[in-house]
Amino acid sequence: MKQDNTRTAQLTLEGNVYTLPIVEGTMGEKAIDISTLLKETGYITLDTGYKNTGSCTSTITYLDGKQGILRYRGYDIEDLANNCSFVEVCYLLLHGELPDEEQLRSFKSLIERFALIHEDMIHFFDHFPSHASPMSILSVMVNSLCNYYPEMSNDPMEDFDITSTRIISKIRTIAAFSYKKSMGHPLVYPRNDLSYCGNFLNMMFDKSVRPYVVLPEVVAALNKLLILHGDHEQNCSTSTVRLVGSAGVNLYASIAAGINALWGPLHGGANEAVLEMLETIYADDSNFQKYINKAKDRNDPFRLSGFGHRVYKTYDPRGKIIKKACDEIMNVLDVSDPLLDIAYSLEEIALKDEYFIERNLFPNVDFYSGIIYRALGIPTNMFTVMFALGRVPGWIAQWKEMREDPATRIGRPRQIFIGETAREFVPLHNR
Numbered sequence: 019m020k021q022d023n024t025r026t027a028q029l030t031l032e033g034n035v036y037t038l039p040i041v042e043g044t045m046g047e048k049a050i051d052i053s054t055l056l057k058e059t060g061y062i063t064l065d066t067g068y069k070n071t072g073s074c075t076s077t078i079t080y081l082d083g084k085q086g087i088l089r090y091r092g093y094d095i096e097d098l099a100n101n102c103s104f105v106e107v108c109y110l111l112l113h114g115e116l117p118d119e120e121q122l123r124s125f126k127s128l129i130e131r132f133a134l135i136h137e138d139m140i141h142f143f144d145h146f147p148s149h150a151s152p153m154s155i156l157s158v159m160v161n162s163l164c165n166y167y168p169e170m171s172n173d174p175m176e177d178f179d180i181t182s183t184r185i186i187s188k189i190r191t192i193a194a195f196s197y198k199k200s201m202g203h204p205l206v207y208p209r210n211d212l213s214y215c216g217n218f219l220n221m222m223f224d225k226s227v228r229p230y231v232v233l234p235e236v237v238a239a240l241n242k243l244l245i246l247h248g249d250h251e252q253n254c255s256t257s258t259v260r261l262v263g264s265a266g267v268n269l270y271a272s273i274a275a276g277i278n279a280l281w282g283p284l285h286g287g288a289n290e291a292v293l294e295m296l297e298t299i300y301a302d303d304s305n306f307q308k309y310i311n312k313a314k315d316r317n318d319p320f321r322l323s324g325f326g327h328r329v330y331k332t333y334d335p336r337g338k339i340i341k342k343a344c345d346e347i348m349n350v351l352d353v354s355d356p357l358l359d360i361a362y363s364l365e366e367i368a369l370k371d372e373y374f375i376e377r378n379l380f381p382n383v384d385f386y387s388g389i390i391y392r393a394l395g396i397p398t399n400m401f402t403v404m405f406a407l408g409r410v411p412g413w414i415a416q417w418k419e420m421r422e423d424p425a426t427r428i429g430r431p432r433q434i435f436i437g438e439t440a441r442e443f444v445p446l447h448n449r
């Protein structure tokens with residue numbers, strides 16, 4: 019980060035002129051450093067939803083919302099999605115470099131070593147109601163891992179490699195076990211002869227009465243989806259992981275907090291909401307225009323799920339790759355899905371509509387991802403769990419970066435109070 023003392027911002031307040039440093043990132047992003055503003059001026063800034071506020075500097079992920087660029091550690095998302103395994107990208111996000119053969123081998127062996135969950139934890143599943151949300155189960159189980167596995171030692175970074183690979187490996191097992199339990203099927207344990215994604219699919223769909231065939235094309239599709247969800251700079255759930263982690267709490271609890279934030283339909287829950295929206299439109303004689311009009315009506319709470327983004331004001335680069343992967347997997351599996359046709363039509367109509375054009379509303383990562391999950395046999399209520407599986411290495415990498423940054427302090431935003439001024443107390447008998 020460049021801090022050029024000759025480039026500053028001048029702020030005039032009540033006749034005083036204050037000089038604030040300008041900082042510039044490696045890709046030319048610029049910010050006014052206001053870390054001394056309150057002390058110097060007695061003023062704070064106000065930015066509801068943090069639309070204009072940077073919470074940190076980071077070396078992990080770069081987004082360009084105008085050009086639709088996404089890079090992990092400098093590598094373009096399309097290169098990673100088309101050439102890497104998800105485990106390779108996990109290593110890249112956590113350690114900053116693509117692994118060599120030896121590094122990848124030892125990283126994989128840690129993930130294999132931690133694939134099982136403590137047998138006592140399996141009894142948890144007996145006590146969730148059958149209709150329990152898989153996202154609530156995921157956050158409970160991940161949060162509970164700290165009770166079964168030694169929390170990080172006094173030096174959290176000392177056990178980081180163990181705890182981080184433990185979470186990446188076990189969250190996959192927990193997700194598959196929660197699905198099996200919800201179906202009333204016997205659990206299928208991890209098999210380390212399978213890849214990360216193959217192991218997940220086998221745990222999800224293998225049955226003694228009909229062994230699951232792990233198709234390379236299906237593994238490749240899931241691998242690509244998980245990579246595309248790997249990290250996305252300071253989004254809602256990642257900011258949650260950083261904020262919770264800044265209080266000094268362990269990595270398991272910080273990740274569980276991120277899972278809960280991701281659950282929201284405005285965030286990771288949108289992929290489930292997209293499928294529900296497409297099914298509603300399909301059931302309504304595919305009356306696309308009715309739902310486009312509802313989305314445009316300010317008095318109607320309906321929004322086009324999977325459309326729009328806080329940062330991307332062009333097509334989400336992940337959405338483009340997923341849309342292409344949709345066609346590929348449908349051809350491979352020789353399946354068609356009327357909901358995919360509806361999605362294509364919705365996109366075509368919306369992208370020509372002034373309302374969406376004016377507001378730079380394009381399909382985001384969630385618009386087509388559910389169609390692929392559905393084609394792989396994953397139930398709709400597990401779509402956001404899939405998002406979490408992909409995002410967990412990004413959350414962990416961001417947590418590590420926050421913890422290792424000497425500038426990190428506990429996150430504690432301020433506010434502007436607009437409530438009652440001081441009032442005399444009124445005892446109960448006088449109220």
Ligand code: SDX
Nearest residue numbers: 250253284285286288313321322323324325326327328377
């Ligand atoms: C993810 O931040 C990340 O990086 C997130 C994510 C990641 O990888 O971590 O990319 C993952 O969360 C993707 C987004 C998934 N959410 C959805 O698809 C839900 C539908 N989208 C919207 O709710 C909305 O677009 C958000 C939440 C994504 C972004 O909201 P913003 O940035 O707060 O924008 P806004 O609500 O202020 O909207 C600006 C205008 C408004 O209209 P006006 O008041 O100007 O008239 O655009 C309209 C909104 O009404 N608008 C939409 C719309 N999204 C925004 N109108 C109809 N349909 C939509 N989807």
